[in-house]
Structure formats: C-alpha cells, structure tokens
Amino acid sequence: MKAFYGDLKLGILGGGQLGRMLIQQAINYNVTVKVLDPDREAPCRKLCDEFTVGSLGDYETVYKFGKKVDLLTIEIEKVNVDALEQLEKEGVLVYPQPRVIRLIQDKGLQKHFFKENDIPTADFKLISNLKDLKQNGFEYPYMQKLRRDGYDGRGVYKVVDETYLPSAFTEPSLIERLVDFEKEISVIVARNENGEVSTFPLVEMEFNPQVNLVEFLISPSTLSFEIQQEAERLAKKIADDLKIVGLLAVEMFLTKDGEILVNELAPRPHNSGHQSIEGNVVSQFEQHLRAIFNQPLGDTTCLSNAVMINVLGEEGYEGPAVYQGIEKILKCPGIYVHLYGKALTKPFRKMGHVTIVDNDREKAIEKARFVQNTLKVIS
Amino acid sequence: MKAFYGDLKLGILGGGQLGRMLIQQAINYNVTVKVLDPDREAPCRKLCDEFTVGSLGDYETVYKFGKKVDLLTIEIEKVNVDALEQLEKEGVLVYPQPRVIRLIQDKGLQKHFFKENDIPTADFKLISNLKDLKQNGFEYPYMQKLRRDGYDGRGVYKVVDETYLPSAFTEPSLIERLVDFEKEISVIVARNENGEVSTFPLVEMEFNPQVNLVEFLISPSTLSFEIQQEAERLAKKIADDLKIVGLLAVEMFLTKDGEILVNELAPRPHNSGHQSIEGNVVSQFEQHLRAIFNQPLGDTTCLSNAVMINVLGEEGYEGPAVYQGIEKILKCPGIYVHLYGKALTKPFRKMGHVTIVDNDREKAIEKARFVQNTLKVIS
Incomplete structure (x- = not known):
C-alpha cells in the first residue's frame, strides 16, 4: 500500500455526515480524499480534495470514480457492488470488501449469515x-x-x-x-488486514419509536459485566467470521430474559459510535482509518460517561435551517455540538448531534435532556 | 451578527496549520470559511469554502478579500493592518481588532504597552x-x-x-x-465581545535552543499554585487591558527568583495550546471560535496530563515529506498525530505535532520522548 499520509488517494462513497466526520479525522493524517455523492450540497462537498456529483447506485459512475483512487471506502452501504467487485479485481483496495457490503445490503442474507454462524438473532x-x-x-x-x-x-x-x-x-x-426487548445495545468493532480486532465498549440506546431513530445513546453501558462481555464476544466473532476490514457496527437487542439477539450490521462508522469522538481514547472515525490503512488499532477505552443525542429537524418546519438555543447549550460545560452542514431542514432529518461528557452518569443524562429540550432545528 | 452556524462568512488571513485546525473545529458549527494565503499549497487549501491565493501584506488584496466576508480573523499577525482598519470602518467585524494586531506586530510597542500597564517584563x-x-x-x-x-x-x-x-x-x-530563567511558561486567554474572559491552565515549555522552537510542552504545569495564579492573573489583565476579542497567547518567563516576566503576545491560536485539542474540555480552536462569535466561552479544565511535541523536518532532508515511524507510534495508546498537510519538508519546518495524553505525567513524558525518537520527517 502507498503511504496513507501522502501519496495514497482515498475515495469515499457517500458525502454525508459520516463522511464529513471521517474527513475531519483524516485531515490529521494528510489523507487525500475524493468523495462521490448524488447531492451537490452534500455535507462533504467543501472538505475534500475532489467532490464528484453522481449516483452511488450506477455501475459506470462508481467504477469511474473508483479508478481515480487507491483505496475505496463507504459511508453508506447502498452502493453499486458490481462496480466495487470489478475495481477490486483491477487492484483497487476496497474496504469493507464488496462481498461484505453485498451480504449486508440484503437483510435476508444477513439473517442467513447469522444462522449459519451460530449468531443468535430473532x-x-x-x-x-x-x-x-x-x-x-x-x-x-x-x-x-x-x-x-x-x-x-x-x-x-x-x-x-x-x-x-x-x-x-x-x-x-x-x-x-417481535422481540420483547429490554434495551437496544450496540458494539462497534474494527478489524484490520493483519487480522487485529478491537471492540468499543458496549453502548445503550434509546429510540424514538415515532421515527425509529436513535434519540439518546449512553456510553459506556452499565449492564452486567457478563452481558458486556457476551456482546463484545459476538461483535468480535462476527468481524472474524466476515473477515471484514474496517469498522462494523453490531446492533443488538437485550431481551427481557437477558438474552442477546443480533439485529443488524452496518459495515462503516455508525450513529451509535458518535460519542466516541470525545468519549473514548480513539474515535470510531480514527479507528476506521486505522483499520482500512492496516495500521495498529487504537485504544477504545472510555474517557468518561458520554451521552449522545441526535439533533433532528423539528416537526412542522421545512427549509433553511435555524438552530435555536445553541448559545444556551454552549453555556453548559462538557457539551460538544456537531452540525452536519445541511442547509435545509425537514422533520426528523438528522441535522447534527450533541455529545455530553460528564464523569457523573446521571448528570450527563440530565444535561442531555436539557440539550434535547433547548436545541431546536427550525426554519 | 448573522448566525455563526449559517449565513455568516468567516474569513481567515493565513492558511497554515493554525487555520487548518481552526477549520477542523469550525466544521462542527457549519461555518462558511474563506481563506487567504500567498502559498497555493497552503495546509487549508482544500478544506475551506473558498481559497484565495494572495499576499497578506498587500492592502488591496486583504481589503478585497475582507469585503467578501462578515467576520475576519487571523492565524498569523503579519498582515496588512491598514486594510483591516478600513474594513472595520466599513462594518466588517475584525477579531482580534486591528489596533491589537498593530500593537503586537511591533515588539517595541508591545514592550511599551507592558510598561504602561504595569506588566512585568525584561x-x-x-x-x-x-x-x-x-x-x-x-x-x-x-x-x-x-x-x-x-x-x-x-x-x-x-x-x-x-x-x-x-x-x-x-x-x-x-x-x-538576558533573563536568567528557570522555565518558559504560557497561558492562553480568551475574551469575547461581552467581556467574558477565560484562561487555559498554565503550561510549561521546553525549547530547542538550536532553532528557538518549542519542542516539548507539558500541560498542566506542576509549578506552585501561587505561580499559576499569578500567570493567569497577568494573562487576564492583558486581555482586559487590550480589550481583545479572540484568543491571546501570553508567553512568559519564570525567573530563577520566582518572578514572572511577560515575554511576548500572540493574538491567535498558538503552538503552546495545541495539546488542548485532546487535553482540555474545550480546545483553543473551539475557544477562539466562541470568542469571535461572541458565544459563551468554554470550560478549559484539563482532562488529563498532556504532552505536545512539534514534529519538525529532520536536518539534512529537503523535498516531499516521508513520515518514518508512524506505525510504531500508533501502537502506543493515547497518542494523537496531527500532520499539517505540507507536501515538502525542510530542516526544522513544523510539519505536524503529536499530543500524548496519560493520567500519569511521567508516563506521558516518557511516551513523548519515545515519539520524538521514533517519528522522523525525512524525504
């Protein structure tokens, strides 16, 4: 592989918030980044060396884009995998591997994979x-x-x-x-080409059932050591079974009987890892870069309790985004605002996230509620 | 002021590493950033909404650039202040204020300012x-x-x-x-338009006398509480006396007699604050943005011991930069690499920095020595 900090050209399929935060981290390593996204106003448009507007699902577009880079990664799995497989044949590094993306694109194949590999699932x-x-x-x-x-x-x-x-x-x-679950939990695991595997500590999620989006994420989990260990074991096993290179988010249910069922995989940085930017020694974005560059994986230890909330477009507003209450929340210590550079808001659109860090878990949760009640995206 | 997260256009005079790290932070607030720098290969060139190549010392160039933005800041003080004063008259916000930049550009005026304001200096x-x-x-x-x-x-x-x-x-x-000093120390202070003033905890520096550059920075200082308090008092006093809006780095000598003498000011993010990215609740870059946007200043508390070393071009090498030893240092936990996107190295050129975070101060220093001996910028 070329030196990742210099000659190597990294392509990212998708120019949304995940790509944006990946680039924020990649800046530290001088990585040359090219991005493909269908939206000319995508969050990454101004932050990369080259931004190409084009369809992620179109064979020719993805193939042509891929030929311009040395290493291709994704921030969304809905991409043309046939093109990726061809690129791989022609010597472009594609991480995660096309076969992994193909499997994960299809929830049916994912479920079969779980079954074949003794991974508990509903x-x-x-x-x-x-x-x-x-x-x-x-x-x-x-x-x-x-x-x-x-x-x-x-x-x-x-x-x-x-x-x-x-x-x-x-x-x-x-x-x-239907799973009668107690909690939704997630483990993010990384694997590099050398086969090194590393998990982030388990996090707990609270969903907004109305829109089926994570609303509230707490890191680290206070579930029993056994449950944490088992969730991390499953995530590692899946990464090993898939032989994925890159990051893999493993979303799981903890049932009322204390059983863990794997729900879904995402082979990329994930919403359930955003708190790692401030809450862990390395962030999920740094870890993804280390994994795909085949560098030693970083230390995932939690630095503190961290609560992440998604900043969603307020119901009833559509148009140029106005962020109400930012000044109020900036008065509160340990609050980190991440806006995604989306010009237009619409109801429940992910416009940003806020991470709250506090040594006291209850205080972190309290501050998160305050942020949730104070920061509104209107128009 | 327009909403800083949206309509406001921020101009930065200078596109070097300080501008680069400022942009990395500004991304979190959706800030539209335009940069002026004479070097078409400047570290910020690909990370902003608009990059203009032009002289920072030329009246017309700075004036024309300034007319395109709502708020102008600097990452280097060697800029055309006449143009900034004209822009200020025409309603462009310029933070730090042109009169502050003019004073600080001239070490003679700086010294007079110290004298007139009872600020101890050599x-x-x-x-x-x-x-x-x-x-x-x-x-x-x-x-x-x-x-x-x-x-x-x-x-x-x-x-x-x-x-x-x-x-x-x-x-x-x-x-x-000549000051017979024990240590070089620095306090970074921020002041916003509302007059809120906040200091970062005192840091200690070790210089490389051969090139007169900071080589090693330790945060927080372990000097006595009285010295820390006095250094912070002086920094706050200077910020208040100057009525600066933005960040001000106050470099000081601690003499062998325990006296503090102010050496030099820098009205911008500063090399002696880089460790704050990982070592403090808010970084100096976030704090500068909060100050110039007149937002509440952030919590500057240290999260841990942090040691920062500058990554300088190795003597005897000039040309396209190669970073030897990165893989080795990435194996070590708590090490954060920041490369500045400079294609060419030359002896003692600042090519990046590395921050080492460890709860144990001695361990952090030991790791910093390891990084210093391991990471080499050659060609």
Whole structure:
C-alpha cells in the first residue's frame, strides 16, 4: 500500500455526515480524499480534495470514480457492488470488501449469515410477496422489514394484526418475530488486514419509536459485566467470521430474559459510535482509518460517561435551517455540538448531534435532556 | 451578527496549520470559511469554502478579500493592518481588532504597552540602528530582537560580547536584558465581545535552543499554585487591558527568583495550546471560535496530563515529506498525530505535532520522548 499520509488517494462513497466526520479525522493524517455523492450540497462537498456529483447506485459512475483512487471506502452501504467487485479485481483496495457490503445490503442474507454462524438473532422467514406474507404462520404482532434499501427507519413495518396487511410491503422482505426487548445495545468493532480486532465498549440506546431513530445513546453501558462481555464476544466473532476490514457496527437487542439477539450490521462508522469522538481514547472515525490503512488499532477505552443525542429537524418546519438555543447549550460545560452542514431542514432529518461528557452518569443524562429540550432545528 | 452556524462568512488571513485546525473545529458549527494565503499549497487549501491565493501584506488584496466576508480573523499577525482598519470602518467585524494586531506586530510597542500597564517584563531599550546598538549601555550578554516580522525563532539574536556586533541586526529592534530563567511558561486567554474572559491552565515549555522552537510542552504545569495564579492573573489583565476579542497567547518567563516576566503576545491560536485539542474540555480552536462569535466561552479544565511535541523536518532532508515511524507510534495508546498537510519538508519546518495524553505525567513524558525518537520527517 502507498503511504496513507501522502501519496495514497482515498475515495469515499457517500458525502454525508459520516463522511464529513471521517474527513475531519483524516485531515490529521494528510489523507487525500475524493468523495462521490448524488447531492451537490452534500455535507462533504467543501472538505475534500475532489467532490464528484453522481449516483452511488450506477455501475459506470462508481467504477469511474473508483479508478481515480487507491483505496475505496463507504459511508453508506447502498452502493453499486458490481462496480466495487470489478475495481477490486483491477487492484483497487476496497474496504469493507464488496462481498461484505453485498451480504449486508440484503437483510435476508444477513439473517442467513447469522444462522449459519451460530449468531443468535430473532426468528425470521423470508417472503417474496403478499401471498407469502399472509401465509407466514407467525403470530401477530410481528415485524416486516424490506430486504434491501431500508435506512434510518424506512423499510420497517409493524404488522399488529390482519388489518395491517393491506399497507404491508409487497417487495421481498423478511418477517421477524417481535422481540420483547429490554434495551437496544450496540458494539462497534474494527478489524484490520493483519487480522487485529478491537471492540468499543458496549453502548445503550434509546429510540424514538415515532421515527425509529436513535434519540439518546449512553456510553459506556452499565449492564452486567457478563452481558458486556457476551456482546463484545459476538461483535468480535462476527468481524472474524466476515473477515471484514474496517469498522462494523453490531446492533443488538437485550431481551427481557437477558438474552442477546443480533439485529443488524452496518459495515462503516455508525450513529451509535458518535460519542466516541470525545468519549473514548480513539474515535470510531480514527479507528476506521486505522483499520482500512492496516495500521495498529487504537485504544477504545472510555474517557468518561458520554451521552449522545441526535439533533433532528423539528416537526412542522421545512427549509433553511435555524438552530435555536445553541448559545444556551454552549453555556453548559462538557457539551460538544456537531452540525452536519445541511442547509435545509425537514422533520426528523438528522441535522447534527450533541455529545455530553460528564464523569457523573446521571448528570450527563440530565444535561442531555436539557440539550434535547433547548436545541431546536427550525426554519 | 448573522448566525455563526449559517449565513455568516468567516474569513481567515493565513492558511497554515493554525487555520487548518481552526477549520477542523469550525466544521462542527457549519461555518462558511474563506481563506487567504500567498502559498497555493497552503495546509487549508482544500478544506475551506473558498481559497484565495494572495499576499497578506498587500492592502488591496486583504481589503478585497475582507469585503467578501462578515467576520475576519487571523492565524498569523503579519498582515496588512491598514486594510483591516478600513474594513472595520466599513462594518466588517475584525477579531482580534486591528489596533491589537498593530500593537503586537511591533515588539517595541508591545514592550511599551507592558510598561504602561504595569506588566512585568525584561528591561529593554529600543534602538534604530547599529550606532544605538553600540551605545546601549547594557552589559553583555543581551538579546537583540527585531521589532517587526520576527517569527518562529527568526529575528532574535544573542549578543554575547562585542565580537557579535558585526553580525547584529541593523534594523529597528529592541535590546533586552538576558533573563536568567528557570522555565518558559504560557497561558492562553480568551475574551469575547461581552467581556467574558477565560484562561487555559498554565503550561510549561521546553525549547530547542538550536532553532528557538518549542519542542516539548507539558500541560498542566506542576509549578506552585501561587505561580499559576499569578500567570493567569497577568494573562487576564492583558486581555482586559487590550480589550481583545479572540484568543491571546501570553508567553512568559519564570525567573530563577520566582518572578514572572511577560515575554511576548500572540493574538491567535498558538503552538503552546495545541495539546488542548485532546487535553482540555474545550480546545483553543473551539475557544477562539466562541470568542469571535461572541458565544459563551468554554470550560478549559484539563482532562488529563498532556504532552505536545512539534514534529519538525529532520536536518539534512529537503523535498516531499516521508513520515518514518508512524506505525510504531500508533501502537502506543493515547497518542494523537496531527500532520499539517505540507507536501515538502525542510530542516526544522513544523510539519505536524503529536499530543500524548496519560493520567500519569511521567508516563506521558516518557511516551513523548519515545515519539520524538521514533517519528522522523525525512524525504
């Protein structure tokens, strides 16, 4: 590999907030970064050496972009994998590997992978159409998830009883037994080409059920040592089984019986790792760079309690974003604001996040509530 | 003032590493940044919304650049102040204020300011030419410093005895009694438009006498509480006396008698504050942004012991930079690499810095020595 701090050209597929925070970190290593995104106003547009506007799903566009770089990574998994496989054949490094992206793009294949590798996950069935759905034999209520292209809460549907069937998805999807869970938890794991594997400490999440988005994330978890150990073991096992190079977010359910079920994977920096920028010795973004550059992985130890909240566009507002209450929250110590450079807000759009760091966990949570009630994205 | 996170356009005079790290922080607030620098390969060139190549000393260039922004700041004080004063008259916010930059550009005026405001500083005389120098009446050895344009160790000359006179500067300069100092120390202070003033904890520096550059910086200082308090009091007093808006680095000598003498001011982020990125709750860059945007100043508390070393170009090498030993230092936990995006190295050029964070001060220093011996910038 070329020296990552100089000659090497890194391409990122996707120019959203994850790419933006990755670039903020990559600046420290002099990395030359090129970005491809369909939106000419994408958050990365002004922060990279070259910004290309184009479709991430189009073979030719991705292939042509990939030919200009030495190493290609992603910040979104909805990309043209055929192009990535061709690029890989032609000697471009692609991390995470195309085969991993292909697997994870399809929630059905993901579920099969879990099954084949003894990774605990909720019971499921794959269905192709409405007829399959009606005959699935699962008790109500159950979840229906599109196999492909679900993102940020889209593509998930709760089938409460048969009156919900007419609105169900008719595309290939999986149905999943509803998990009676206590908590949603996540472990981010990294693996480099040398096979070194390292996990971040377990974090706990609170979702906003209305929009199915993480609203509140607490790091580190105060769940029992056994649960933490088991969650980290599963994340490491998955990284090893996949032989992924790069970062992998492993979202899990902790059931009321104390069982851990793996829900979903994301082969990239993830919303459940944003608090690591200030809360851990290395951030998930630094760790992803270290992994794909095949450098020694960093120390993931928590520096403090950290709570992360997503800053979502307020309901009822659409247009140029105005951030109400920033001055108030900046008065409060240990609060870190990250805005994503999106000019336009709309209801529940992820406009930024705020991390609150405090040695006292309860105080951190209290401050996070204050931020949540104070910072509003309106128009 | 326009909302700093959106409509406001921030101009930075100078596109070097200080501007680069300021931009890394400004990204978190969606700030639109324009940069002016004479070097088309300057470290900021790819990280801002608009990069203009032009002379910082030229009236027309600075004026034209300033007319494109709402708020102008500096990362180097060698700029055309006449243009800044005109821009200020025409309603552009200029922080730090042009009058402060004008004062600090001239070490002679700085010294007079210290004298008039009861700020302890080494005895000095201003001289205009060689004749003045020969008749100054100071005992050998003494220091000669150019009044203007000294930077990074240039413009300072030690007159050991009369045989040194032929090589002395003939331009307007100040001569200064040699201070028998124990330590060089620094306090960074910030002041916003509301008059809020906040200091970072005192740091200690070790210089490389060969090139007169900070080589090693330790935060926080372990000097006595009284000394820390006095240094912080002086820094606050200077910020108040100047009524500066923005960051001010106050470099001081601690004499062998325990007296503090103020050496020099820098009205901007400063090399003696780089460790704050990882070592303090807010970094000097975040604090500068808060100050010039008239936001509440942040909490400057140290999170841990932090040691910063400058990564200088190795003697004997000139050309495209190669960073030897990065992989080795990345194996060591708590080490943060910051490269400045300079393509070419030359002896003693500041190519980057590394901050080492460790709860154990001695361990942090030990790791810093390891980094210093391991990371080499060659060509």
